[in-house]
Amino acid sequence: MNRTYNFNPGPAALPLEVLEQGRDSFVEYAGQGMSLMEMSHRSKPVERMIAETEELLLELIGLQGAGYRVLFMSGGASAQFALLAMNFLAAAKTGRYVLSGSFSEKAYEEALTVGAAEAIASGKTTGWARLPGIDEGLARFSVADTAYVHLTTNNTIEGSQFKEIPDTGGIPLIGDMTSDILSRQIEWRRFAMFYAGAQKNLGPAGVTAVVIREDLLAASAEAKIPAIFRYATYASNNSLYNTPPVHGIYMMKLMLEWTARQGxxxxxxxxxxxxxxxxxxxxxxxxxxxxxxxxxxxxxxxxxxxxxxxxxxxxxxxxxxxxxxxxxxxxxxxxxxxxxxxxxxxxxxxxxxxxxxxxxxxxxxx
Missing domain, CATH: 3.90.1150.10 (Aspartate Aminotransferase, domain 1)
Structure with missing residues (x-):
């Protein structure tokens, strides 16, 4: 087959090796006599596959045993824009946003529909040609009334990327890493939570990986929102509270294994x-x-x-x-x-x- 050079922004190119692996197990998975897509998500093979995918991701980024969980969710990064605000914007707290491109603006606008949110830095006046300085913005606000700081690490539309991850001084830092997760080594532990739609570096569209520190999970458990929207619900049920996008998670597992094999x-x-x-x-x-x-x-x-x-x-x-x-x-x-x-x-x-x-x-x- 003559494959096209694929520069699509997402859904994006997947390695041929990964696609072939997915194809070869499409009809029958692990000798079970049926496709993974046909199995109960409560079955042992599916539970094991999801646990292994979580372990692989934490291992690749060096967070295994560091007090983080991986949740597999639906709705892409766009759903996370709303969910993180719903989980963490308590009545007396404000979400602080760094505006560096269109998607960071969307995250900020979604937070405004939930509670108090503020832009602490913006690059919009330059037409997003440069990234805003963060340190001055961080110094302006009160730590006591800040729920979290949100940063989009790479701006897919505009083509810009933060090279350094800020130190927020104990305030939870939440990152949208949809378009650059696993592409570089960063100080992962500076983040209390980060999330990424799979369709760029992690696999096919349809599943979102959320990496979250356990103290934020505890805060999520107290949120007065439906259980299906709480991060704590997904963590306590190992991402199996409802039927997850099983085949998408499996393809992510193959992509993570491929990444490990590349070095x-x-x-x-x-x-x-x-x-x-x-x-x-x-x-x-x-x-x-x-x-x-x-x-x-x-x-x-x-x-x-x-x-x-x-x-x-x-x-x-x-x-x-x-x-x-x-x-x-x-x-x-x-x-x-x-x-x-x-x-x-x-x-x-x-x-x-x-x-x-x-x-x-x-x-x-x-």
């Missing part, structure tokens, strides 16, 4: 840097034909974004790229331009081929 997060980080450099070098060497949307210090290693001299050329670029076997390069509809999402499942060869296409297109159209 773990450290290897993913080195590979991400190599892939990003190929594209950014093509942009920076173009003499202005390609213009990065985000200022250089803030560029994402997961989502490279750029513009061409005009929209007509951008449309031609996307069409010619599609014809040449490159998929998913149109920028988000809210911002336009070009975007190449280079998650863990995207091979280095795909970025090398795209950089070659960029250079060729510039020579022909510049």
């Amino acid at each position: 773990g997060v450290a290897a993913m980080e080195a590979r991400s840097a190599e892939k990003a450099a190929l594209l950014y070098d093509a942009i920076d060497a173009s003499g202005g034909f390609y213009a990065g949307i985000v200022e250089r210090p803030y560029r994402s290693a997961m989502n490279a974004t750029w513009r061409l001299p005009d929209e007509t050329l951008e449309k031609a670029f996307v069409q010619e790229a599609q014809d040449a076997g490159f998929a998913g390069l149109a920028g988000h509809r809210s911002v336009g331009g070009i975007r190449a999402s280079i998650y863990n499942g995207v091979p280095v060869e795909a970025c090398s081929a795209l950089a070659g296409f960029m250079n060729d297109f510039r020579k022909r159209r510049g």
